[in-house]
Amino acid sequence: xxxxxxxxxxxxxxxxxxxxxxxxxxxxxxxxxxxxxxxxxxxxxxxxxxxxxxxxxxxxxxxxxxxxxxxxxxxxxxxxxxxxxxxxxxxxxxxxxxxxxxxxxxxxxxxxxxxxxxxxxxxxxxxxxxxxxxxxxxxxxxxxxxxxxxxxxxxxxxxxxxxxxxxxxxxxxxxxxxxxxxx
Amino acid sequence: xxxxxxxxxxxxxxxxxxxxxxxxxxxxxxxxxxxxxxxxxxxxxxxxxxxxxxxxxxxxxxxxxxxxxxxxxxxxxxxxxxxxxxxxxxxxxxxxxxxxxxxxxxxxxxxxxxxxxxxxxxxxxxxxxxxxxxxxxxxxxxxxxxxxxxxxxxxxxxxxxxxxxxxxxxxxxxxxxxxxxxxxxxxxxxxxxxxxxxxxxxxxxxxxxxxxxxxxxxxxxxxxxxxxxxxxxxxxxxxxxxxxxxxxxxxxxxxxxxxxxxxxxxxxxxxxxxxxxxxxxxxxxxxxxxxxxxxxxxxxxxxxxxxxxxxxxxxxxxxxxxxxxxxxxxxxxxxxxxxxxxxxxxxxxxxxxxxxxxxxxxxxxxxxxxxxxxxxxxxxxxxxxxxxxxxxxxxxxxxxxxxxxxxxxxxxxxxxxxxxxxxxxxxxxxxxxxxxxxxxxxx
Numbered sequence: 001x002x003x004x005x006x007x008x009x010x011x012x013x014x015x016x017x018x019x020x021x022x023x024x025x026x027x028x029x030x031x032x033x034x035x036x037x038x039x040x041x042x043x044x045x046x047x048x049x050x051x052x053x054x055x056x057x058x059x060x061x062x063x064x065x066x067x068x069x070x071x072x073x074x075x076x077x078x079x080x081x082x083x084x085x086x087x088x089x090x091x092x093x094x095x096x097x098x099x100x101x102x103x104x105x106x107x108x109x110x111x112x113x114x115x116x117x118x119x120x121x122x123x124x125x126x127x128x129x130x131x132x133x134x135x136x137x138x139x140x141x142x143x144x145x146x147x148x149x150x151x152x153x154x155x156x157x158x159x160x161x162x163x164x165x166x167x168x169x170x171x172x173x174x175x176x177x178x179x180x181x182x183x
Numbered sequence: 184x185x186x187x188x189x190x191x192x193x194x195x196x197x198x199x200x201x202x203x204x205x206x207x208x209x210x211x212x213x214x215x216x217x218x219x220x221x222x223x224x225x226x227x228x229x230x231x232x233x234x235x236x237x238x239x240x241x242x243x244x245x246x247x248x249x250x251x252x253x254x255x256x257x258x259x260x261x262x263x264x265x266x267x268x269x270x271x272x273x274x275x276x277x278x279x280x281x282x283x284x285x286x287x288x289x290x291x292x293x294x295x296x297x298x299x300x301x302x303x304x305x306x307x308x309x310x311x312x313x314x315x316x317x318x319x320x321x322x323x324x325x326x327x328x329x330x331x332x333x334x335x336x337x338x339x340x341x342x343x344x345x346x347x348x349x350x351x352x353x354x355x356x357x358x359x360x361x362x363x364x365x366x367x368x369x370x371x372x373x374x375x376x377x378x379x380x381x382x383x384x385x386x387x388x389x390x391x392x393x394x395x396x397x398x399x400x401x402x403x404x405x406x407x408x409x410x411x412x413x414x415x416x417x418x419x420x421x422x423x424x425x426x427x428x429x430x431x432x433x434x435x436x437x438x439x440x441x442x443x444x445x446x447x448x449x450x451x452x453x454x455x456x457x458x459x460x461x462x463x464x465x466x467x468x469x470x471x472x473x474x475x476x477x478x479x480x481x482x483x484x485x486x487x488x489x490x491x492x493x494x495x496x497x498x499x500x501x502x503x504x505x506x507x508x509x510x511x512x513x514x515x516x517x518x519x520x521x522x523x524x525x526x527x528x529x530x531x532x533x534x535x536x537x538x539x540x541x542x543x544x545x546x547x548x549x550x551x552x553x554x555x556x557x558x559x560x561x562x563x564x565x566x567x568x569x570x571x572x573x574x575x576x577x578x579x580x581x582x583x584x585x586x587x588x589x590x591x592x593x594x595x596x597x598x599x600x601x602x603x604x605x606x607x608x609x610x611x612x613x614x615x616x617x618x619x620x621x622x623x624x625x626x
Binding site: 017018020021024025028029032033046049050053054057058061062064112115116119130133134135136137140151155156158159162165166169 | 200225229230232237246322344
């Protein structure tokens, strides 16, 4: 098992594609959260995330800074999401013109879509720390190492992200599901 | 602790990052201050909600789907290459048979077969499909060295990404870049920067800095040139049909091309695309006739080696104008065209071997003014001073010529001050106004 992304990438490029599974497992939840928050549909999100990972695998040779794999992956997922949304818009236009040809877009919701939508709306530097912390299961210290920033910067970014997330959730009238609070 | 100090520490407190003393102070403040307690509870709720959602999504198993797709696509790619090698002619023949059956049964020649009559025709259609190009972007993986010549390839080298942008018009502008080297033509001049050694050169618009890569940006001219070369030299040209990964039909033109130049001495053989016997595979979309990718394989002794793979072509993309300017960093050594020296005759009479010896002797003596007479730069680069200063000449060999290079290669063996023995071929050429041999590579 590779501890850091760079090792996994080097092995993949060295003819061990199976190692890529490790990167998929590591970041699938983070990508799913971002994409589900944008498309509002868990089924579509899974397809987009799958396509993003496949594109990332075949583009590994082009990645200049292997340390920045996660940011690069987010960028790919962003592009695939935009392509999907464009296609969906086209399908909806066709559906309006030809009502009998209904576009069939599933709407199975993610468990906490409201939260994922708020996360997806965060500016990139804040979104990145939230996705890595909560969806890739990184500790603050691991996050600091991976992003090459001081621990204090990680906590500052998280604090700022919390503020923005709470504002966003309040705007949508969705301030909390969990009742657990500090003792 | 006041409210502002407490709130600054809340994230660290929730994450358990505070030391015992500070955590105690925060806890105490939260017991006493309702507002801060409400704020902390809000953050804790969000924290728990994020943790729960993260846990749920981590149980999603999409890895199997991803890995299946990767293996399937890799198999398709491999099969595609093998199919082309083994069955290229068979598929063409089958297509012809199918067309003949259509004529026999329906008395017509299907339109698709008429428009796909031959490989040459596909190339012509490819040229016509991009007649209104105003910009192009290409991304290629090339087996090369990141900071070395753009033309250089090596069968054992790793793939290095190369990107190319071109804006057509009067004047046209372009940029070609790989991790260690960049060339920008801004409409008035071409500037080359070799990043790791801080060497630069600024020359005319039509510089040869990028050799084979530059014409690649004129996709229509490349296709036209292949067509003419194939006709002139009797190259083998094949057309095959395949279904692409996107499910759409593709037309594949395969060209077998011979190395150009004299390789009696094979130093430059298989070190550039033009200096190799190659198979070039152009893949067009059957519908739009647009070129979608290009693969170049070198016929090596044991197997064909993929050395260039253009895997992304964007036609008429919007290109950031900033890409067409290149600011040179301070302290860069700028290469200049050699000027006629006051004692030019002395140098112009030297043979390539004498020039190589004189150059290395100047390095050995750390006589940098003399070095600049053999390597026309604005200043001696730091890497030359530290690496080659004080060297010891072991041997200077017999010069030779190879391939299409207009100058000479002089084999040399020197012992550097570091103790390393360097054995290589110094490239020198005299096609300059001063008519004297100057160093052009091989350092």
